[in-house]
Amino acid sequence: MRSFVPLVHTDPAARVAVGEAGPRSAGELMRDASLVAERLPPARPGSEVLVVCGDRYHLAVTALGAWLRGHAVALPPNAQPAAVRELAGRADVVALIHDSDLADAQDVRDWLSGHAPGDMVDPTWPEALPADRRLAVVYTSGSTGDHQPCAKTAGQLLGEAQALAATFALAAGEVALATVPPYHLYGLLFGVLAPLAAGAAFARETPLHAETVARAAREVGATVLISTPAHLRGLTVLQRGDLPPLRRVFSSGAPLPRATADELLAQLGLAVTEVYGSSETGGIGWRRHEQVLGDMSPEPAWTPLPGVAVEVAAEGRLLLRSPFLAPDAPPPYPCEDRVELDARGGFHLRGRLDGVVKVAGKRVAVAEVEQRLLALPAVADAAVVAIETPGARGHELMAAVVARDSGRDASELVAELRRGLLPWFDPVVVPRRIKVVPALPREPNGKLTKRRLHALLGLTAEEPADAGRGGSTEPTATRRDEPRTGGNGAARDSADAGTIGFELRGHVRGDAGDAAVHEVEVGVPVDLAFFRGHFDGAPVLPGVAQLTALVVPQVAALRPELGRLRQAARLKFTRPIAPGDALVLRLEVRGTSVRFSLARAGEVVTAGALEYEARGD
Known part of the structure; x- marks a missing residue:
């Protein structure tokens, strides 16, 4: 053996x-x-x-x-x-x-x-x-x-680490820097075990934002970057020379958008190597984005890793033979992905067959989110749906919830539900929109069809582009009700959706004298609806959106003891916020007063003070 x-x-x-x-x-x-x-x-x-x-x-x-x-x-x-x-x-x-x-x-x-x-x-x-x-x-x-x-x-884990080191020619003297946690399989394999198998070194920390990634890469002399599409998209704010020479850049966890790959190559000279696999199967294949192709060009095919063989069942299901499968896995192993073989021995991915999706690189079962919602005391009924979104996020979750107390304020309930889900899920996985409804349109047998749920959530149903080729015939959800910008419209949407469109990546609580301090890492998606029309060619985030769709909902979620917002004062918008920015929202809470700031790379770009009523006043 x-x-x-x-x-x-x-x-x-x-x-x-x-x-x-x-x-x-x-x-x-x-x-x-x-x-x-x-x-x-x-x-x-x-x-x-x-x-x-x-x-x-x-x-x-x-x-x-x-x-x-x-x-x-x-x-x-x-x-x-x-x-x-x-x-x-x-x-x-x-x-x-x-x-x-x-x-x-x-x-x-x-x-x-x-x-x-x-x-x-x-x-x-x-x-x-x-x-x-x-x-x-x-x-x-x-x-x-x-x-x-x-x-x-050992054969699966260490065998794959050795295969990765050999396939991608990792060598002694190299340094691997990862933006993914080491306790995830991708982060463990590429960020720890493959470097050890190659006699190379790894960086200890996990930087997330573009500036910190660039600084860490320079300080440790990184030659290899292990990342995800969402994090790589953030690097597009950098300039050539901000990063040290990188021999290899890896992306996994979710599909890498063509636009992100093209921009990284054209702007920073980074040719991304995309890796495809799963926890159950280990690594399956890889492809390298070596030229700017544009959205209309065919996607490059995937190359199977050494020892891996890809077959296709009648319905397009991927059948896998691999040394990285469990020893008792049936040969060939049926996967939940649909593929199409390439004439040159590679393959193309054509979607999934099950209910597991990737949200900003995080693998999540829609059923689990639904079950956690149903377990919360304030919830009488709930349903969750995943919808495809453009860009690196891949999917986002939306939820419809029936409250046990029909008289509950919707904003308060949404804040309570988000707090109830956060102990179980990464913040980016928590549904971005939670709609409180009187009842779910279930069938007499208790089932809830996707079509009726989509209609309830304001989604349209479109037939998938590859219907009729053996794939799923379930409709694909698309958004019909984009957030409104400005004034009461944005405030109403924030009550329905929490922090609309923003990516919440981490939360730290502390104290500063007599103040309770919260710091929340916030990502600003490049396709955020608030940028539309504000302004063409040089989009910036409106101040009213910063306040009503980010700051105020976060105060409500983190400090539920506060009453209604009484006034906002001393507002300062000193620097514009652009698509793709990485921010830190800081809240200093003293009684019913909240001082807030938004900072980018340590520089405050927005600040102000909020005054609330005490609960029960």
């Missing part, structure tokens, strides 16, 4: 991790992994160590330590506390390791403190791992809506 080793470094001084948190060598990595192994409980059949580390070095140390001890590592679908706690309660999980502020868990940084710089051991792995040994369990959303465990053996 074939066996694998997790890393190939033989020089203890060889660099494996770099970044603001400090460089680490292969010898230090093995030393720290041994320390983690010593502190973990003994392994038992099927035991798992749940790892929620944002620092790639900490994740690598914990994973290697768990493997040395005989455990598998479990990787959550996201780092939201409720989702982590649910997985930590599984019988097979013997430890929860983190490097943040999780309660009732072990901070790996405590185990690694107290060692003198330069302390290291022989980085040679003690023994090779058999191909059939289970190393990891990743949790992903299945078509039922529940988190589905997906086990990975």
Whole structure:
């Protein structure tokens, strides 16, 4: 039986991790992994160590330590506390390791403190791992809506890492920088394991916005960038020279829009290598965008990864033969994607067959979001639909909700529902529009047709372009009621949709003296409806949209104890906000007063003060 080793470094001084948190060598990595192994409980059949580390070095140390001890590592679908706690309660999980502020868990940084710089051991792995040994369990959303465990053996996980390193010629001396978390399979494979398999190094941090990505890439001397379409789209605000020379740029997690690939190549000289696969299948294929083709040119075909064979069933379903599939997977393995073979041995993707979609690169089952809504006390009935959107986002979710209390204020209810979903999902996955309705138009048997749900949500139904070729005949949803700009129209839409169109990427709460402080990372989509007509050729975000569609809804969502907005004062719009901008919304709350600011790259572009009534006044 074939066996694998997790890393190939033989020089203890060889660099494996770099970044603001400090460089680490292969010898230090093995030393720290041994320390983690010593502190973990003994392994038992099927035991798992749940790892929620944002620092790639900490994740690598914990994973290697768990493997040395005989455990598998479990990787959550996201780092939201409720989702982590649910997985930590599984019988097979013997430890929860983190490097943040999780309660009732072990901070790996405590185990690694107290060692003198330069302390290291022989980085040679003690023994090779058999191909059939289970190393990891990743949790992903299945078509039922529940988190589905997906086990990975050494042959699947380390075998794919070695194949990626060889296919894309990763080499010693290179540095991989990733904008995706290391506990996602894509981030783990490309951002940690493939560099280790190639004798290369990885950056410890995960920058998100264009300026921070460029700065981190320069500081660590990155030669490889691992990213997603949504993050790559943000890089188009950069100029040539802002990034160091990058030999390879990877994109995965969602389809890369042709316009984004063309713009990155023309403006920054970045030829993006797109990778296609899934948690269940591992990597399937890749393609490189090497020339500006324009929207009317045919999409480049996908090339299968080494050892992977693609076949097509009668209905267009992808049938897969791959060394990265589970050992007990049926050959060929049926996937939920539709494909069309290319005459030169490649293939083209033609959509999906199941109810799992990608929202800004996040894989989510519509059924799970619906189930979480139905579990909230304030909800009597709910339905969720995914609609295709232009650009890197791919899809967005919309929800129709029936309140248990028909007298509830719609804005208050929407804010409560968003708070109830945020512990379970990344902010970008929470439905961007939530419509409160008196009842859902269900059939007598209790079913709710997509067509009637689309009509309720103000969507039109169009037949898919490839209907009649064996694909799904369900109608595709398109938006009919774009947000109105300005005045009361925008305010009414914000009550129906929360923060219309903006991408909420993270939230941090703290204190500053007697003020409660909230900081929210906000992405401004390039196709935001508020830019229409304001102004042609040089779009800027209107001040009224900033206030009524972003700031005020976020105050309502984060501070539900506040009453109605009484007045807005001292408003300053000092710099324009453009499509694709990455912002930080800061709220300082003192009693019923809220000071707010929007900053771009550390510079305040908008500021003001809001005064609210106390609840019950």
